[in-house]
Amino acid sequence: MPSIREVTREIEAFSRTNGLYKKKILVLFSGGKDSSLVLYLLKKAGLDVSALTFFHRWSWRETLNWAMGFTKKLGVEHFLVDVTDGLLREAAGRKGPVCINCKKVMLWNAKWFALNNGFDVLAKGDNANDKIIGALLDQCKTDIRLCGLPKIGVPFFRPLIKYTAEEVEALAEEVGIKPHRMYEHARRRQWREGCPLQYIDREEIVTPELMELAYRVNYEVSKIARKRKVRVSVRVPSFEVMCWGCDSETLREVEFVIGRFKEDKR
Structure with missing residues (x-):
């Protein structure tokens, strides 16, 4: 090296x-x-x-x-x-x-x-x-x-x-460079964070409302990810969960958060 x-x-x-x-x-x-x-x-x-x-x-x-x-x-x-x-x-x-x-x-x-x-x-x-x-x-x-x-x-x-x-x-x-992590899943196994808009489903037509949803959902699940030291992101509007290292309890917390957003959409 x-x-x-x-x-x-x-x-x-x-x-x-x-x-x-x-x-x-x-x-x-x-x-x-x-x-x-x-x-x-x-x-x-x-x-x-x-x-x-x-x-x-x-x-x-x-x-x-x-x-x-x-x-x-x-x-x-x-x-x-x-x-x-x-x-x-x-x-x-x-x-x-x-x-x-x-x-x-x-x-x-x-x-x-x-x-x-x-x-x-x-x-x-x-x-x-x-x-x-x-x-x-x-x-x-x-x-x-x-x-x-x-x-x-x-x-x-x-x-x-x-x-x-x-x-x-x-x-x-x-040299001790340790950027702030949002504990995103990201698109690669390496720490490759970016912004929540990358989690809009590929075939969706992008709208400001969908951008806002991607931000709000992923901001909330990032709190869970940080607490549990795992990496989680959620695609929208499908609400597909992507996670490195999640156990069943973590997934239940994430699904609970997602459930609130699903209710808001109704």
């Missing part, structure tokens, strides 16, 4: 070779482990770095609060942008998953925020497990760590792209 010292030196060498010490870098900062580690490493490497966090009406407030505390402690400038209106324009009236539309909104907002505020480079927390063949950022013809994409107009720096999720986890552990 690489150490923080080794990874920092690698980032320093790459940054000197590619002129990044002369650039202003804006990290797309979700408050998760990967983007938190990127922010930490770029700051430690002495780069001119700031953070940009997008949120919307249904974002987890606890995660956002943790993210703001992390950047304050790190001494990094932190910008917050509400993308609720853009998300509604892109997602409402279409079938899920909402995440596809949300990422599109965030990507273009990041581009224009960077261009309008004097940033030269955007940075992301992608690791080696995030490389999907055919994805926009994997169409680079040069080093995949630094991609200049004509469609975006701002280069993307991905300092963790050659490290596996397991290595990133170990690096974050080494």
Whole structure:
């Protein structure tokens, strides 16, 4: 496993070779482990770095609060942008998953925020497990760590792209990065939390009411999950329960919560 010292030196060498010490870098900062580690490493490497966090009406407030505390402690400038209106324009009236539309909104907002505020480079927390063949950022013809994409107009720096999720986890552990967890089920076995809108059933037409339901149900079951240290999420409007490590008592509590929401819908 690489150490923080080794990874920092690698980032320093790459940054000197590619002129990044002369650039202003804006990290797309979700408050998760990967983007938190990127922010930490770029700051430690002495780069001119700031953070940009997008949120919307249904974002987890606890995660956002943790993210703001992390950047304050790190001494990094932190910008917050509400993308609720853009998300509604892109997602409402279409079938899920909402995440596809949300990422599109965030990507273009990041581009224009960077261009309008004097940033030269955007940075992301992608690791080696995030490389999907055919994805926009994997169409680079040069080093995949630094991609200049004509469609975006701002280069993307991905300092963790050659490290596996397991290595990133170990690096974050080494420096004590422990983001706030909502104890979501998520879509992968790894801690891969995001927002409750990912649990809208795939074939459903997305509406603001369905977005609100996804938030409210999953916020309530997250309290149970945190208390019992298991991972639970609920799809809506099917109310399908997804859980890692649930016992029968936990499932009864979750079903009780779901029952209240079912009654409200009648």
